[in-house]
Amino acid sequence: MKNKFAMFIRIISIPPFMVTYLLAGLYLFHEGVFANSGEFIAALLFLAVIPALAYPFAEVVPPLKKGGRPAQRKTAFVFSVIGYIGGFIYALTAGFSKPVLTIFTAYLASLLFLVLFNKVFKIRASGHACSVTSPMFFATYYFGPIALLPSALLYAAIFWASLVTKRHTVREFLLGTLVCVVSAGIAVIALSA
Secondary structure, three states: OHHHHHHHHHHHOOHHHHHHHHHHHHHHHOOOOOOOHHHHHHHHHHHHHHHHOHHHHHHHOHHHHHOHHHHHHHHHHHHHHHHHHHHHHHHHHOOOOHHHHHHHHHHHHHHHHHHHHHHHOOOOOOHHHHHHHHHHHHHHHHHOHHHHHHHHHHHHHHHHHHHHOOOOOHHHHHHHHHHHHHHHHHHHHHHHO
16 A cells, blocks of 8 residues: 555656646746746646656557666656757747746756766766756745745655655655756856846
């Protein structure tokens, strides 16, 4: 029962879902983030929809389906690269509002830092932890202290679920969290000038 509940938490906290929760919350309850509905739709497309397409894609392409979870993870990473880089370039060239560009910059910086840690330094930092922390960071940043407690509780639940399902070690999860905080911090500082 514990494992099933932990897996359920992992599923509902996959990166495309988490960023969708954030974007929808900002669009519906915070007037100062999106300049118009087009920015919201574009953010949803590049940060959530394109990365989410990795999962059905990995299911219908035979070699990827045969590759199991490792192939699915690699596919998800490739689709995230496409979405995050494409979104950042589009937001930059289309003159998106500074708050939305900040979010795109944070996601792109996170991606680059994860590649640096995981591929260059061969130090495993959890992409899942990074991707779930980012919406919590920005929810707290834009909504203030009211978002802090729900974010902390959600973070604790996802942390617990990741350990129970043995998807990540404590070190990997905390490193992924650190990558997010540093990336989001850089984005906020760079774009608030």
